[in-house]
Amino acid sequence: MELSIYYKFILTFALVLIAARIVGELFERYLKQPPVLGELIAGVIIGPYALGAFVNDPVILNFATISAFGVEHFNMMEVISEIAVVVLLFVAGVETDVKAFMRQGVTGALVAVGGVIFPFVLGYVITWLIYPEEGLCGWLFMGAVLTATSIGITVRILMEMGKLQTKEGTTILVGAVVDDIIGIVILSVVVSISGMLKSGETISGGAIAIDAIKIVVIGFAVWFALLMIGVKFHRYISRFILGPFKRSATAPIFTLIIGFIIAWAVTKVSLHPVVGAYVAGLMFSTCAEREEIIERTRPIMMFISPFFFVYCGMQVNVPELLPGIGIAILLLVAAIVGKMIGCYIPAKLQGKLSHNSALVIGIGMVPRGEVGLIVASVGLLSGAIGSMLYGAAVFVSLMSTLVVPAMLKPFLKKMPSQNT
Amino acid sequence: MELSIYYKFILTFALVLIAARIVGELFERYLKQPPVLGELIAGVIIGPYALGAFVNDPVILNFATISAFGVEHFNMMEVISEIAVVVLLFVAGVETDVKAFMRQGVTGALVAVGGVIFPFVLGYVITWLIYPEEGLCGWLFMGAVLTATSIGITVRILMEMGKLQTKEGTTILVGAVVDDIIGIVILSVVVSISGMLKSGETISGGAIAIDAIKIVVIGFAVWFALLMIGVKFHRYISRFILGPFKRSATAPIFTLIIGFIIAWAVTKVSLHPVVGAYVAGLMFSTCAEREEIIERTRPIMMFISPFFFVYCGMQVNVPELLPGIGIAILLLVAAIVGKMIGCYIPAKLQGKLSHNSALVIGIGMVPRGEVGLIVASVGLLSGAIGSMLYGAAVFVSLMSTLVVPAMLKPFLKKMPSQNT
Numbered sequence: 001m002e003l004s005i006y007y008k009f010i011l012t013f014a015l016v017l018i019a020a021r022i023v024g025e026l027f028e029r030y031l032k033q034p035p036v037l038g039e040l041i042a043g044v045i046i047g048p049y050a051l052g053a054f055v056n057d058p059v060i061l062n063f064a065t066i067s068a069f070g071v072e073h074f075n076m077m078e079v080i081s082e083i084a085v086v087v088l089l090f091v092a093g094v095e096t097d098v099k100a101f102m103r104q105g106v107t108g109a110l111v112a113v114g115g116v117i118f119p120f121v122l123g124y125v126i127t128w129l130i131y132p133e134e135g136l137c138g139w140l141f142m143g144a145v146l147t148a149t150s151i152g153i154t155v156r157i158l159m160e161m162g163k164l165q166t167k168e169g170t171t172i173l174v175g176a177v178v179d180d181i182i183g184i185v186i187l188s189v190v191v192s193i194s195g196m197l198k199s200g201e202t203i204s205g206g207a208i209a210i211d212a213i214k215i216v217v218i219g220f221a222v223w224f225a226l227l228m229i230g231v232k233f234h235r236y237i238s239r240f241i242l243g244p245f246k247r248s249a250t251a252p253i254f255t256l257i258i259g260f261i262i263a264w265a266v267t268k269v270s271l272h273p274v275v276g277a278y279v280a281g282l283m284f285s286t287c288a289e290r291e292e293i294i295e296r297t298r299p300i301m302m303f304i305s306p307f308f309f310v311y312c313g314m315q316v317n318v319p320e321l322l323p324g325i326g327i328a329i330l331l332l333v334a335a336i337v338g339k340m341i342g343c344y345i346p347a348k349l350q351g352k353l354s355h356n357s358a359l360v361i362g363i364g365m366v367p368r369g370e371v372g373l374i375v376a377s378v379g380l381l382s383g384a385i386g387s388m389l390y391g392a393a394v395f396v397s398l399m400s401t402l403v404v405p406a407m408l409k410p411f412l413k414k415m416p417s418q419n420t
Numbered sequence: 421m422e423l424s425i426y427y428k429f430i431l432t433f434a435l436v437l438i439a440a441r442i443v444g445e446l447f448e449r450y451l452k453q454p455p456v457l458g459e460l461i462a463g464v465i466i467g468p469y470a471l472g473a474f475v476n477d478p479v480i481l482n483f484a485t486i487s488a489f490g491v492e493h494f495n496m497m498e499v500i501s502e503i504a505v506v507v508l509l510f511v512a513g514v515e516t517d518v519k520a521f522m523r524q525g526v527t528g529a530l531v532a533v534g535g536v537i538f539p540f541v542l543g544y545v546i547t548w549l550i551y552p553e554e555g556l557c558g559w560l561f562m563g564a565v566l567t568a569t570s571i572g573i574t575v576r577i578l579m580e581m582g583k584l585q586t587k588e589g590t591t592i593l594v595g596a597v598v599d600d601i602i603g604i605v606i607l608s609v610v611v612s613i614s615g616m617l618k619s620g621e622t623i624s625g626g627a628i629a630i631d632a633i634k635i636v637v638i639g640f641a642v643w644f645a646l647l648m649i650g651v652k653f654h655r656y657i658s659r660f661i662l663g664p665f666k667r668s669a670t671a672p673i674f675t676l677i678i679g680f681i682i683a684w685a686v687t688k689v690s691l692h693p694v695v696g697a698y699v700a701g702l703m704f705s706t707c708a709e710r711e712e713i714i715e716r717t718r719p720i721m722m723f724i725s726p727f728f729f730v731y732c733g734m735q736v737n738v739p740e741l742l743p744g745i746g747i748a749i750l751l752l753v754a755a756i757v758g759k760m761i762g763c764y765i766p767a768k769l770q771g772k773l774s775h776n777s778a779l780v781i782g783i784g785m786v787p788r789g790e791v792g793l794i795v796a797s798v799g800l801l802s803g804a805i806g807s808m809l810y811g812a813a814v815f816v817s818l819m820s821t822l823v824v825p826a827m828l829k830p831f832l833k834k835m836p837s838q839n840t
Contacts, residue, residue, distance in 0.1 A: 007687045009499045010506065014680035021665065021674055028668060035668070076496060079429045086430065245441065248448060248455070253723050254441055260434035267427045299716045300723050303673050 008059040020306035043313020084308035086277040090259035091301040093281015108174025110346035118342030119146035122334035137194040137384035145393040149179040150369025172364040194384040230283030252296035255284045312373045321391035328392035360411045372397035428479040440726035463733020504728035506697040510679035511721040513701015528594025530766035538762030539566035542754035557614040557804035565813040569599040570789025592784040614804040650703030672716035732793045741811035748812035792817035
């Protein structure tokens with residue numbers, strides 16, 4: 001029966017989510033690791049290159065890519081995965097404290113900038129030296145992957161250790177937020193350059209620079225405009241956009257839908273949908289309805305967002321990862337050292353923090369987590385990086401997150417608690 | 421860029437949900453109608469046969485069906501729509517009061533049976549007389565569409581009028597639940613017969629009857645087994661299935677994922693996924709965690725389920741509906757009169773209710789709502805009914821819901837309030 005194909009998608013959807021929850025829970029409880037790591041590994045286990053290969057069905061635990069809509073490998077699951085990541089970044093945006101972010105701005109911003117430059121240069125140079133045949137797109141993407149910082153994971157570790165409300169904690173938080181913005185703009189720039197290269201346009205340094213600047217300016221302008229709308233006009237948002245939906249208690253859901261509209265809209269100025277989703281979240285984070293929005297959109301995020309992480313893991317081609325294990329380890333070292341140095345220097349010089357505090361900030365910014373994965377999956381999907389470099393990028397995102405709790409603990413213990 | 425195709429799906433997803441919310445809100449507030457009607461009409465307005473035709477893009481507000489996986493018209497949006505309806509029926513299941521349902525069992529069950537037989541026969545006979553060329557599948561499906569009762573809409577009207585906790589209200593509720601079960605089993609039977617006919621198997625009355633009975637028995641057995649697991653073993657469910665996820669507060673989400681697994685599993689015994697989703701919900705409705713499950717899964721349902729109703733509306737081919745308007749009106753009259761008579765008789769005779777009370781129950785069972793739409797969309801998707809009969813079925817589901825508040829008011833006013 002024709003319907004049975006849709007039932008297979010329901011099964012795959014369910015298997016992805018159940019694997020995410022079970023392995024995520026095991027990681028959290030027994031390995032004391034963020035569930036997101038478990039979800040990634042669940043994806044690797046159930047994916048088309050492992051368990052999926054034994055299922056012998058194009059849909060169940062496989063990608064069933066088809067040539068459609070002028071795309072060679074159109075993948076059904078990618079649509080659900082995009083929905084999942086948009087919801088995730090929207091909720092992250094709503095949960096961001098815009099005011100604290102602005103207060104701690106300068107130090108945090110410099111920490112973020114330092115933490116972007118060092119890893120980017122290292123990632124670019126290492127990939128270029130070892131894989132010159134990957135071309136500019138590949139080098140740029142691997143640089144971009146290394147610039148990422150995962151807010152979620154960093155915040156989670158600080159919370160668990162009771163160090164979120166310290167000066168170091170706040171700086172890490174602001175740094176991670178700014179890093180996210182810079183990283184996402186870098187991602188857009190890299191995507192745009194890689195698109196330019198692929199369409200066979202003449203590649204002149206000047207043209208790339210002008211285009212890059214254009215994207216940065218447009219990107220920051222759009223981002224800043226949306227943020228300012230939230231900061232300045234949140235009363236009007238509450239009254240005219242959320243007001244009509246208050247009676248039916250659907251205002252929070254309406255904000256999320258607007259998040260989707262903005263996620264799509266920013267793609268029209270070359271930004272990635274997650275930028276739009278995040279900034280839409282920030283826009284609503286200043287509204288009086290913030291708590292209600294979080295309360296009603298969090299369950300949606302908790303339900304659907306693991307799909308993205310499992311899907312990321314499912315794309316890791318284990319057999320193809322092995323030949324690239326060398327560069328993966330090299331990039332991991334670069335990711336850790338680059339981020340630590342890049343964040344330590346501004347924290348020490350501009351923030352006037354102690355050696356120990358600056359180190360805490362440096363290590364706290366190391367996890368690449370889901371942001372690195374987003375960059376890597378965009379690279380893979382746009383064809384800028386192959387499955388080997390993608391595997392290395394996933395390895396770096398995964399391992400850089402795994403090592404942080406152990407690295408951070410000794411330095412956090414030397415710090416006085418909740419001193420802000 | 422290859423990614424842009426996915427952005428178009430994000431846009432369509434967002435446009436569907438925003439149209440649902442805006443038109444739904446307008447219907448609720450200004451026309452005093454259930455939002456679900458607004459969502460349906462929003463679908464008709466933005467669908468491929470109206471607004472979508474002007475967009476000139478295969479994905480944006482269009483179905484972009486492709487020939488894939490051995491299916492001629494594989495439709496991406498159908499996957500999301502299936503997810504949406506599974507979530508909806510799961511939450512409906514959790515919200516059902518299993519104990520009250522069993523207490524008021526006999527009268528409610530007879531009301532449901534009467535309300536199924538009369539409309540089914542009328543729907544079958546009318547379609548057979550007017551469209552003999554539609555064949556057995558078409559006649560059966562139109563009968564099945566007319567048997568449906570929408571719990572949601574009936575409950576909502578009773579709530580708004582403060583008559584939910586009356587004897588009449590409870591009987592309607594139980595009747596609607598039993599009707600749902602019978603209707604869903606009928607749907608499975610009809611789907612199975614239509615599959616048998618299509619695959620060219622020899623059609624003998626005896627074979628159909630045996631197969632029908634087999635499906636009814638298996639269907640009821642599976643359904644009853646799952647319900648009994650919930651009723652008898654809910655302590656074990658709480659301890660062994662939900663317990664491990666309590667610490668991370670993801671138990672409610674885990675129940676929903678199990679709902680998806682069961683939704684898929686029942687398709688293996690020819691049942692429709694919504695039966696599985698509903699019964700999975702019922703299974704958890706007896707657990708101590710019920711309130712928590714409702715609280716955490718409702719936002720997900722509120723976010724995603726409008727997608728199903730808009731998608732249903734989008735499939736209404738307005739130009740093709742006009743030639744079928746005659747049968748649509750005829751079926752609507754049959755749907756109203758058939759349900760009223762079928763429910764009135766057992767309520768009066770077995771329930772010993774007054775003339776006025778029996779009429780209230782009869783009218784209260786009239787709305788077909790989303791259940792009729794589910795049946796109709798399964799019929800359309802499986803090829804059993806064409807777009808004209810589908811349009812008629814949507815018309816009946818829609819209009820039978822629209823007329824009820826006005827019909828019900830005078831009789832409800834004659835009733836004493838909250839007399840149970």
